[in-house]
Amino acid sequence: MRERLELRDTVWLTVSLAxxxxxxxxxxxxxxxxxxxxLITWRLYLARTRRELPHRALLIVIxxxxxxxxxxxxxxxxxxxxxxxxxxxxxxxxxxxxRTVRDAMLLIFLAYFLVITNFLYSQTIPTALYMLACVxxxxxxxxxIHYSRxxxxxxxxxxxxxxxxxxxTPLMLVLFVLFPRVQGPxxxxxxxxxxxxxxxxxxxxxxxxxxxxLSDAVAFRVVFKGRVPELNRLYWRGPxxxxxxxxxxxxxxxxxxxxxxNTEFYPVDYTxxxxxxxxxxxFALDLPGRLPPRALATSDFQLLSPEPVTARVRxxxxxxxxxxxxxxxxxxxxxxxxxxPAGYKPRTLELAQRLRRQHGTDEAVMQAAFAMFRSExxxxxxxxxxxxxxxxxxxxxxxxxxxxxxxxxxxxVLMRAAGIPARVVTGYLGGETNPIGDYVIxxxxxxxxxxxxxxxxxxxxxxxxTAAVSPARVEQGIGATAAASALPLFMHDNLVLRRxxxxxxxxxxxxxxxxxxxxxxxxxxxxxxxxxxxxTWRTLAGLLLATTGLIVLVLAxxxxxxxxxxVHDPVSRAYAAFCAKLARRGLARDPAEGPLxxxxxxxxVRPDLEAAVREFxxxxxxxxxxxxxxxxxxxxxxxxxxxxx
Amino acid sequence: xxxxxxxxxxxxxxxxxxKELQIRLALACLxxxxxxxxxxxxxxxxxxxxxxLATSLGLSFQRIQFxxxxxxxxxxxxxxxxxxxxxxxxxPGPIFTQVVxxxxxxxxxxxxxxxxxxxxxxxxxxxxxxxxxxxxxFFVIATQNPSYQVGTFPLPxxxxxxxxxxxQLGYPNVEAERELLKGEDRxxxxxxxGACLRGEDLAxxxxxxxxxxxxxxxxxxxxxxxxxxxxxxxxxxxxxPRAALALLHAARxxxxxxxxxxxxxEDVQAVLPGVVGHRLMSTVEGRRVNGFDAAEQLMKQVPIP
Numbered sequence: 050m051r052e053r054l055e056l057r058d059t060v061w062l063t064v065s066l067a068x069x070x071x072x073x074x075x076x077x078x079x080x081x082x083x084x085x086x087x088l089i090t091w092r093l094y095l096a097r098t099r100r101e102l103p104h105r106a107l108l109i110v111i112x113x114x115x116x117x118x119x120x121x122x123x124x125x126x127x128x129x130x131x132x133x134x135x136x137x138x139x140x141x142x143x144x145x146x147x148r149t150v151r152d153a154m155l156l157i158f159l160a161y162f163l164v165i166t167n168f169l170y171s172q173t174i175p176t177a178l179y180m181l182a183c184v185x186x187x188x189x190x191x192x193x194i195h196y197s198r199x200x201x202x203x204x205x206x207x208x209x210x211x212x213x214x215x216x217x218t219p220l221m222l223v224l225f226v227l228f229p230r231v232q233g234p235x236x237x238x239x240x241x242x243x244x245x246x247x248x249x250x251x252x253x254x255x256x257x258x259x260x261x262x263l264s265d266a267v268a269f270r271v272v273f274k275g276r277v278p279e280l281n282r283l284y285w286r287g288p289x290x291x292x293x294x295x296x297x298x299x300x301x302x303x304x305x306x307x308x309x310x311n312t313e314f315y316p317v318d319y320t321x322x323x324x325x326x327x328x329x330x331x332f333a334l335d336l337p338g339r340l341p342p343r344a345l346a347t348s349d350f351q352l353l354s355p356e357p358v359t360a361r362v363r364x365x366x367x368x369x370x371x372x373x374x375x376x377x378x379x380x381x382x383x384x385x386x387x388x389x390p391a392g393y394k395p396r397t398l399e400l401a402q403r404l405r406r407q408h409g410t411d412e413a414v415m416q417a418a419f420a421m422f423r424s425e426x427x428x429x430x431x432x433x434x435x436x437x438x439x440x441x442x443x444x445x446x447x448x449x450x451x452x453x454x455x456x457x458x459x460x461x462v463l464m465r466a467a468g469i470p471a472r473v474v475t476g477y478l479g480g481e482t483n484p485i486g487d488y489v490i491x492x493x494x495x496x497x498x499x500x501x502x503x504x505x506x507x508x509x510x511x512x513x514x515t516a517a518v519s520p521a522r523v524e525q526g527i528g529a530t531a532a533a534s535a536l537p538l539f540m541h542d543n544l545v546l547r548r549x550x551x552x553x554x555x556x557x558x559x560x561x562x563x564x565x566x567x568x569x570x571x572x573x574x575x576x577x578x579x580x581x582x583x584x585t586w587r588t589l590a591g592l593l594l595a596t597t598g599l600i601v602l603v604l605a606x607x608x609x610x611x612x613x614x615x616v617h618d619p620v621s622r623a624y625a626a627f628c629a630k631l632a633r634r635g636l637a638r639d640p641a642e643g644p645l646x647x648x649x650x651x652x653x654v655r656p657d658l659e660a661a662v663r664e665f666x667x668x669x670x671x672x673x674x675x676x677x678x679x680x681x682x683x684x685x686x687x688x689x690x691x692x693x694x
Numbered sequence: 695x696x697x698x699x700x701x702x703x704x705x706x707x708x709x710x711x712x713k714e715l716q717i718r719l720a721l722a723c724l725x726x727x728x729x730x731x732x733x734x735x736x737x738x739x740x741x742x743x744x745x746x747l748a749t750s751l752g753l754s755f756q757r758i759q760f761x762x763x764x765x766x767x768x769x770x771x772x773x774x775x776x777x778x779x780x781x782x783x784x785x786p787g788p789i790f791t792q793v794v795x796x797x798x799x800x801x802x803x804x805x806x807x808x809x810x811x812x813x814x815x816x817x818x819x820x821x822x823x824x825x826x827x828x829x830x831x832f833f834v835i836a837t838q839n840p841s842y843q844v845g846t847f848p849l850p851x852x853x854x855x856x857x858x859x860x861x862q863l864g865y866p867n868v869e870a871e872r873e874l875l876k877g878e879d880r881x882x883x884x885x886x887x888g889a890c891l892r893g894e895d896l897a898x899x900x901x902x903x904x905x906x907x908x909x910x911x912x913x914x915x916x917x918x919x920x921x922x923x924x925x926x927x928x929x930x931x932x933x934x935p936r937a938a939l940a941l942l943h944a945a946r947x948x949x950x951x952x953x954x955x956x957x958x959x960e961d962v963q964a965v966l967p968g969v970v971g972h973r974l975m976s977t978v979e980g981r982r983v984n985g986f987d988a989a990e991q992l993m994k995q996v997p998i999p
Contacts, residue, residue, distance in 0.1 A: 639994075641963075641993060641994050670956075671956075673909060673911050674957060674958045675955060676956060
């Protein structure tokens with residue numbers, strides 16, 4: 050272990066460490082990344098030019114300075130970010146005192162540890178694949194160090210490493226499936242709640258939803274039990290916005306109440322897996338018929354998680370696509386849903402009053418507003434012109450082109466001005482059916498805003514003014530709208546690309562469901578399907594030990610079989626049988642003992658066997674080492690068979 | 695024919711008492727057409743052994759005492775101007791003989807050493823641009839003092855490699871030493887020795903040694919030995935292919951002396967310390983390797999396939 054490290058091993062190890070640390074570069078403070086890069090480069094330079102490593106005193110100074118720097122930067126030395134920063138700095142510094150094989154082994158194990166820390170930040174398939182490659186690389190380096198004297202090239206080293214990893218795979222699978230799980234995500238680390246994640250918010254101003262349509266990030270995925278409803282019925286309900294200040298819509302302070310239905314038709318069962326978005330909302334189709342576990346609902350049918358959704362959440366859901374609710378809505382609520390900002394006197398008010406005068410009933414006023422959107426030159430665009438201070442007026446009378454938030458906002462203001470209680474509902478519309486894996490992907494790009502009006506005798510009714518302007522948006526999804534050229538590349542209908550994208554998403558979904566989402570419940574379900582009801586951790590541990598033991602035994606058996614010299618030659622076999630017989634009498638042959646020496650030794654210890662042993666060994670030597678022909682092999686076999694020790 | 699070998703062993707054994715194994719090894723080395731290096735402290739009979747061997751084999755014998763001021767010309771010979779006929783005349787050096795005893799070879803400077811070693815390798819010498827063949831058979835039996843002694847120039851590995859075998863004599867045991875003390879003067883004994891072989895006999899024996907059968911199973915063993923030294927971390931360098939060949943040649947000669955028509959692993963083991971001892975170096979710095987110990991250990995570590 051005191052052996053000095055060879056140049057190629059040093060370089061290999063340094064490079065693999067750089068590879069493992071690379072994904073951390075963007076997460077760490079800039080100076081930490083730069084310091085690490087600098088130290089790694091320095092080490093490679095020293096290795097190449099075969100110079101002395103820096104003096105220990107200098108390293109101590111750097112260690113102290115870097116630790117102080119990390120403390121100042123993160124205000125602690127513990128926790129995820131500070132810990133990883135410290136680990137990266139110390140590892141790269143350790144490189145600078147890596148002289149012997151022992152140092153290298155230490156670094157290798159720390160590098161494996163650094164691999165794990167990457168999963169504290171990202172658990173996606175690409176991360177996993179990259180880290181797998183890193184482990185492969187590090188292991189190859191370790192193999193290289195242990196065979197430092199054999200002439201070698203990179204190929205066999207990497208091959209051996211791959212073989213080791215493949216052999217470890219069954220162990221990994223067993224440990225993954227059987228190891229007692231803890232509640233919570235696989236990498237349950239407290240994450241920063243203010244982490245920026247895109248998604249809906251509880252306010253809506255012109256431009257806020259159209260921003261989202263540029264993002265192909267997945268909002269949630271849905272698996273339907275049974276037929277998938279038509280795309281234009283998939284209104285995924287999100288925040289409901291009540292209050293308007295002339296430009297921005299806001300959600301009211303949450304009112305928890307068990308919302309009530311009047312009628313329930315067309316139930317749809319499905320399972321939703323929501324990607325973390327840092328807010329409280331959970332999504333369901335209009336209207337949700339039950340609550341996800343531990344979730345709450347507001348009186349306007351928003352589903353709220355008890356804490357911000359910072360990890361993936363999965364829940365089963367039932368919705369009723371034909372519904373009516375809110376028939377007996379309280380006056381207080383209705384009043385609030387008629388409110389317009391005080392002193393708000395835009396031209397829209399006049400328009401609303403005119404509509405009200407011309408068309409008597411609430412329904413007629415609504416129809417008139419729809420007709421106006423349809424016929425008076427309104428257009429649907431992803432890149433709407435900027436609106437002035439009075440955005441609704443500006444939109445209705447000047448620009449007349451906008452996105453769903455413009456239409457829903459203008460429509461609701463119009464309705465309120467005409468005396469009809471109305472509010473804005475945000476959420477997602479439609480989604481993409483993935484035939485591979487058979488589920489629906491809803492992306493941030495599917496974000497949508499629509500309206501709800503309260504009609505006497507009908508309760509809250511969904512109205513989607515966007516449908517009047519751009520029916521295609523509602524019927525076929527965001528990708529089909531006329532302004533598609535403004536959409537990001539991923540929405541264009543390129544068949545190959547689309548198929549690749551869907552395949553990839555299907556894989557990501559399976560990964561989320563079965564690897565990251567492998568919770569104690571799933572484990573229990575899986576085990577009970579295998580006939581193990583209510584397995585305690587004791588049963589699991591026993592099963593785990595038994596299975597891993599079995600796997601190790603099988604691997605050892607296979608490996609040892611390969612190592613064993615396979616004796617095909619009948620002469621050698623006869624000799625082996627002969628030696629085995631003597632070994633049973635305590636006269637085992639030393640592996641390095643030649644046949645003649647062996648015979649002499651036996652003759653000394655057991656003079657009674659001398660003649661038989663001499664005869665056999667003489668024949669054996671003649672057959673194996675001499676140029677005697679093979680006709681005596683039969684006799685040798687016979688002698689071996691008949692030999693009695 | 696092989697009875698004659700026994701006779702040689704017996705005859706030399708009468709001069710060098712109690713060293714039968716070393717005598718047999720030395721003889722095997724010569725039968726395998728290899729040069730021999732005898733390493734030991736002064737006074738254990740190195741020179742006597744060489745002399746007795748040469749005489750018993752019926753070969754011409756010359757001794758060169760290596761000293762630090764020995765020049766190559768002292769070994770190879772020199773051309774001297776002859777005034778009578780006005781030409782240069784070559785006076786062959788002591789190397790022009792069948793058996794050269796290079797005594798205390800590590801006392802000479804590397805320059806003188808290399809003159810000898812070139813001759814060993816090529817079986818010819820080039821002096822003044824003229825190449826002269828050495829007589830056949832041509833053997834060098836070199837003796838050297840253990841290199842920790844004062845005033846020595848240790849032979850480099852490349853030159854050690856030219857010797858097929860290196861053996862050590864060691865002190866005689868009590869009985870042998872008593873015999874020695876009681877007996878006649880060794881020099882007188884040497885003079886009484888007669889040749890056991892005639893003219894072509896040695897060449898014939900060497901030929902015979904080369905024809906000893908080597909089975910694939912034995913080659914497996916030789917390769918296992920060589921590969922072990924290459925893969926193990928105990929040795930600074932593994933054995934070279936030349937060392938493997940040397941091992942095989944020596945084992946053949948040994949098998950012939952054992953009156954066998956084929957080589958068995960025991961033959962390889964018998965010559966192994968002599969053949970690989972001076973070719974192995976330990977990796978552990980600061981530790982003098984005793985090549986013989988290393989070879990013994992190697993023998994125990996490699997199983998016979």
